[in-house]
Amino acid sequence: MRISEDRLLDLLVDTSERMAVFAPLEEDGLVLLSPFTKDRAASWARPDSYVNTDNTPKDVLMPQTEPYLRFEGDGRRMAVSEVAVGPLRQTFVFGVRPCDVRAVELLDRVLIEGQFRDEMYARRRAGTLIAAVACSKPGPECFCGTMGISHLGPAVQMTETKEVDTPSGRQGGVSPENPGCDLIFYPALRGEAGDRAGTGAGGGCSDTAATNTQFIVVSITERGDNFLRENGGYFEASGPDDLDATVRRLKDTFSEDGPSSVTDGLSLDGLVPYLAGQFDNPYWAFVSRRCHSCGACTYVCPTCYCFAVVDAARIDRGVRSRCWDSCQFQEFLLMAAGHNPRPTKKERVRQRFLHKLQYYPEKYGDYMCVGCGRCVKKCPVGLHMTQVIYDLGCIREGVRVK
Amino acid sequence: MREYTASLKREAERLLSEGRVKTVIAFGPGIDPLAPIPAFAEDKDEASDLLVNAFSAPGLAKYVLDEVGGVEKPEHSVAVLARGCDSLGIARLIADKRVQRQSVVILGVHCDGVIDRGKLLALNPAFSRTKNIKSVAIGEDEVFVEAELADRSAVSLRGRPEDLLLDKCLKCLERDPVVFDIMLEPEAGTMLGRETGPTPVGDRGGVDQGEKEKSLRARRSLVAETEALSSESRYEFWARQFERCIRCYACRNVCPACSCRKCAFDVPDPEWVSKCTWLSEQFMFHFLRAFHVAGRCVGCGECERACPMGLPLSLLNDKLMKDVEEMFGIEDPHVPKESEPLGFYSPDDPEPWAKEVSEG
């Protein structure tokens, strides 16, 4: 199937009447996955114009503040009622990058498939249709390849993916049972699918056709199939070779420039077993020294899911919410009696990286990092994933970390 | 920017070998040549890795608090590299009695501004493959960068300062440190990679009052723009900004004026600000933060640089700085002083309520 930018806009407008729709929109120089409105500058229509959204699908599936209980007392008894009981609004998220699609799947493993099912997350996840948009160029901080994730998304029928060493051994990091999204949009160049764009968009002028982005669309879940069927009027059949041509072109453009400095020469080989013995490595004290203990890395990370339970209570009534929390905050593990198991930056920084590179892989089979590069870009002091992977490589080779 | 790395290494090695300091805080190479990282040298080898260049973005002042702050008698001293903004932050920590002056050796360095990696990459993504920086020149009206890429090819860019420097550097208030022990000397006549690079467009050098005036004007005009908005539009503007805030506290944690042992935002009772990100809480957080640094903000701009969500925090700080300047007649309100405008009791303080009582 294929769709042009104009028709996609119509689709989003139409869908937003029935569902909550999120798409990448511009705001004060950022690109944010935001509630869709057609009046705001649309990044979603130009997937090549931005690397990724500054926020993550976590904002939709696990909002930073999510009230879930109301309580009210009369001084003797307390009445409790759930806030979010009942069906949530069906949600459509358009424009999730393949790395973030993978992140959703990693969150699913913990919050749905794990030992404890997080009903709030599961409910939102079940009601959310995710449409990925494949990448044609890596951003300066992108290292999805290093993490074994394809920039083309989890298209299971595309068997030809990069051979990488992932702890689970899954090629392309894709789990066939849960690909993490429902639809994949492949941006096409003019000439690939754009020749028919004019007609597809309802016969616009040639300028429109020239600037109109065309997408080849693939559904990889039943829910995706249903969506395409229900909205069939917006899509056109694509040519038999359109998909292959577009994918080939995306692969070529993606790798033509070579790796950026922050992703070059990173190796994950044997990292999980190696880290199992590095809890007391002096490196953690060394590297954490420059940490300011802010939560920027964790809050912009698509895979971090820690939260705190917060009561906003006044006298006899209140609301209990779940709010994001960060393992990098000093008070994260502070006990009521005053003990703090992770009192210094060393323990907290170590926790963050071992969680992503050792504990999660040991438990769930894959790294809890998708190479989206947000921490690389956002950490105010350059204490981020590729730096740490690089440093660990140096340590393993006996080279002094600078 | 002139080449100061050699002089930095020399002083660092000397201070460490003489035992005057235990640690020298400056920059190290990091994985990305366009983003040197804060580094802590404790021996000769580590000192030889230190550097400072036109890409050294992070402020270093706050590390002084981490290393030797908060105690009466630190076990040892540290040396810290300080540009104008860093020195203001250090002066702030000293004025707030969180760091003792004698426990820090300040290695002053002149700074013409730091190049914004993000802006550079947006103009030419090829720089993301930089192997090493060959040449940088920062002039009044033009910035020039040349780098060697991983494949040995060269790439260069010439642009206006506003398109290439960090926003905070465009509003720089002090290019030279306001307090220092040792002033680093540039290598005689050399620029970073000057021999191999093209002719630089000029080197600012020296203290330039005109430059400071320009920065102040820039700050004031931004404040004036916001002040001129109707209260509804202004509310809308700030609501949009604060709504975006993810409360990661990067702004607070990098701020040299935020040096409390236990921040009010982290105290559970009373809960001044909840973790809930409802708009009212967001306003509360940002106003409290701004008011807690009112009269003490040094204008270093680290909060804004650190913010992952692009909030214009300097604008809030500058508004309060302007008010302090105008209401209290304080000159150079960004420079820490013995006694701060909001920090003392005077019998002459206006007490309109007291007057009402006596007249009534």
Added chain:
Amino acid sequence: MKRIGVFVCWCGFNISGTIDVKAVASALADHPGVVVAKDYKYMCSEPGQAMIKEAIAEHRLSGVVVAACSPSMHETTFREAAQAAGLNPYMLEIANIREHASWVHPDDKIAATRKAIDLVKSLVEKVKRNEALEPIHVPMTKRALVIGGGIAGMQAALDLADGGTEVVLVERDSHIGGHMAQLSETFPTLDCASCILTPRTAEVGRHPLIKLHAYSEVAEVSGYVGNFTVKVRKKRTYVDWDKCIGCMDCMAKCPKKIPSQFERGLGIRKAIGVAFPQAIPYRPVIDRDACTYFKTGKCRICERVCSVGAIDFDQEERVIEEKVGAIIVATGYDLAPKAKFGEYGYGKIKDVVDGLEFERLNSSSGPTEGVIKRPSDGKIPREVVFIQCVGSRDVDKGNSYCSKICCMYTAKHAMLYKHKVPDGQAYVFYMDIRAGGKGYEEFVQRAVEQDGVLYLRGRVSKVYEDDGKVIVRGQDTLSGENIEIAADMVVLATAIEPQRDSRNLAQILKIGTDQYGFFNEAHPKLRPVESMTRGVFLAGCAQAPKDIPETVAQASGAASKVDVLFSKDDLVVEPLIASVDEAICSGCMWCEPICPYHAIEPKTIEERVGKKSVARRVASVNAGLCQGCGACSVACRDGAMNLKGYTNQQIMAEVEALCL
């Protein structure tokens, strides 16, 4: 679990006339944590208090809120009741539903009731977070400082000293006695001022428990009630008073004559000497500005004639320190400056004098030896005009207040004049006569009826000199006629004003002044001799214009207040003071310069960090100095500083309850 009792007072109709007190009580009965809510006609009455006490016992209350009048009225009453019932008194709070609700919203009963309910809920939420507090005991120095040696200061000093309290008396002039020493006679008895004053000055001078620092000023006061440290600056007299025997040979031989300040410029004195013959201490002072030696470097006659070698031209100013536990401020008044009254020719026309000048002209020890002569030519004035309210009750001159004594002393002056010049005529221009006081009205009547003083109700519009006469133009508002009197002399009843430097002293003592510069009493009715700063008391005209008997009464009142303070073994301080959470305090000491009472200073604490002991600076609060104003608590960014009884938690709870 908190168990709160709520007690709603009707205050007769004061509250119940506007607020539905039953509704308040029943609304609170449903409030979380409230186990009993009652209302009663007069909660402050014995049965009302008994109701609270019984409820505390019966319901095992952990806190009490009394919804009644202002806490400044009955907080102590109810706290004592709570204490009697075994509850810590600081577990009781007052919700002020009278001044804050019923009185201010008399026209909207529903809204006033709703507001009252909100106020009480807010206090319930506060009291849930109250903690039991104990009064703080601070040792004190039972020694008093009296500032000012006029009749007020002397009376206070003598009362205290007679009661066995050591007194330090500081007098700015070289002698004690103040303005009263300048008076000739006093109303309404017309007895001689110095006859009644000098026994007092002499007694002060020789009292073993009074330490007199004459010619001295208070330079600095630090500390707090019970523990003041006072720096007294002893000005240079150039005479060693310890050596001096008071023979006054120096004064006799001194060749330099200057106008006498004591005589209001109407007489002369020497550059060295005492102001008047009965001066206490009877010790000379050299007027440096007038002394020939200091001007020319030559003379030193006094030094030559002094048989004991007491003259010391090189004398240095000394600052001595006194420790006292209480301070009485009795610094008196000044007369309104001449410059203010150009329209009355004051300061320009020699024969226009003020009341004190007229006192000196009347005084047998004055420059005219009691014969009333006009200053210009020494002639006996035949017609004298007295003008009242000069600068008093006059908004244009800045003083809207009444100087209180002028009506009486003008009557006295007119009477004395008539006694000495029976064929002369005295006119008095007045606005109205204020003669409230024992025997005062009769006194004024005597002036009119027996001595024939002519009272003219009206303002004087102009006073000017013409051919040796002082022409007074004015209006008699009773007859509506314009009046012009060619007088020989005019006496102005100029306003009593605070001492010019009263605000400066107020700052030193950290007490308040009103808009004119008179010191503020703590309460205009109930605490008239106390200042707002504990341990600092007021007496005499420094607080407000008053006559001698009132001044003496207030001085004795102040002295007895000091006696009450000193009657305890130590000082009991309210525990509602700032306290520091040392675990949180960053030691930034931002609070230190913000404290108006200098109650905060840094201290070093040792604490264990890991295995090491680390020294760290934190703020500490001096319980005696802290007045509980809360400035530090507001300034403290991390919330380490908290005001006991008004903690951040309590205030937030109150606000949240109000905003719910």
